[in-house]
Amino acid sequence: MQPSGFDGVSICGGVEVPYRRQAPAGTTGDLLAQAYIAALEQSGFAPREVDGLGVASFTLAPDHAIDVAWRLGLSPRWCMDDCHGGASALNLLQHAARAIQCGDANVIVLVSGDRFEPADFRQLVDHYNLTTRTWLRPLESGGPNALFAMHTQQHMQRHGLTRADYGALCCAQREWASRNPQAVYRSPLTLDDYLDAPLIADPLGRFDCVPVVSGANAVVLARADLVKERQRAVAIRALRCGYNPDHQQGDGLQTSLGTLAPALWRDAATTPEAMDLVSVYDDYPVMVLVQLADLGFAPDGDLRALIARIASGALPVNTSGGQLSAGQAGAAGGMHGLVEAITQLRGAAGERQVANARRALVSGYGMVEYCYGMCANAVVLEATEGAPQ
Template structure:
């Protein structure tokens, strides 16, 4: 397979509605509608031109994508709900590309986001799926923090890492966040700040656990002949694999490890040839796991990889990642994708990576009861 599998489709814009620690007025549909409006305004596209809509959200219910289409005044020829959490952005992207290529739609808007009251988040964590509701909720395990605390311990033993090593990832991402006016957490953070923070689920401290916020993201895809004169981004490679180990592995690899070779072969270049990297960072351990799976530590030396992250030799999660920008529910699956597109379009402001022309983005999520079931990755290129 070659990049021609994605010909004819352009990514014409991407926006992030500023995230907020407080939910504010309105509902999730209002957030998604605002992101949609901002996307079209910046892209110079009329709502009448949009004939496709994809939606990812945990808290939009009981509404669905078709309800959002009605609210937005759309009469789409292609309409899709997505329920893949941290993998939702790339999953929607994959389906939208095929829809445009096969003539099902010409201009597709993808929106993702959530508005969380405290009760909303507790409801999500305790009823995430039938397995969680049946087996974990009665244990009052506190949600994913305890699961990823155990995985972090296992990972640390395997690779000889300490809390300071994981902290270095968080500190590096916070440094990027200080240059991102839309990041929720922008106060500079030292390694001492990280180590002194209260433990949440040993060895995870406060800064290891992704902060819950409210917000939304949106991406616009068009046929090539709809694309404007501004820098355009296209897909070079895209691979997905779900439920790879049936929850029987040790969690120290994701399905990305099985699809990475195909991803880079499809792209026509390797990890060393990308300028921007966005991996799904609900916990720092998962950042390192996904980077290793994608081939950024071919010799298995994670400390050397961490040094590259800290020195910005690897431009990783340049928005600050979810660990500093915040995780707005299902928008977390689109956050890294929007940041990579923003970088490739040269629109990242103070944090802009010079001459960025290639990026790789991963998605990971939907924890069954031990590990995420979904993983995907996309390689993007500015043209």
């Protein structure tokens, strides 16, 4: 493998507390603790070896990362809260990896998740940020569906797409979900089912809108020389974070991924064509296509050809079923795709395992302002030698 800017750091665990449509008993903190315990068990590290903790959650308040550390019995040398929504996981990953390289910590666990009662989600939608609370809540817009319906309309017109084109993505992800025992929605989804579903905000139908669930995820990073011999580790080949430079004055059909992609692929010494699978943040199908285009997966601009590759399985995208079928557990949504990529690269994805998976691209996208997400990021991961395939 070529050296990278993240040498000396390994990812040695990635888990998901099964998502649920109905909020389980307990608190968000309980879900994060379950994910922490499961991730440590997978990584082989003991609690006493953990000296770093990162947390992303919308419903943990009034607690913070340090409260979670205290409840877990940790005395971390590195501790971080993150509030970047769907971009949180990769933001945490970048900071945690750098902390390990700098000697601030040796073993860091990153956890993310939320427990939603109906009132919790309404509170989040109405008070997502000051802009939402001040300008959108009085309109009773009902959250991001209306905003991304407008994006989808623009995207359809620009690229000559139809609802069926977006539906092909949803159906392909549902096919992957049918092989994932932890996906919340696993029943078959045909294109007719998709097109016949009730409209939520034209042209978005029921299956275009990410379903809200409760759950949590966790990832373990460690100094590479400390990784347990029996563990299958994953290396970070490149990671870049970006923030939209147009101050919400553009149309939202290009993310900051378009700006950072050249440096990402240069850092990783590889190309989009070399990726064995992709986990792209999928709150809406339109954003799957926007991010993939920004990252260079449609260099000729032919989105229909890209959709055909995804639908046929030639390009494995969101092999867990993605959030559109597995569910979006609040801030855990940004870590869901990361955990899936880690699971695939460790050869542990069971029936949905991508054969000979060695390299994966994961993207994050989050924090909707007036009309679209303010930040996006991406990481290229690679299985280390010895990972079974």
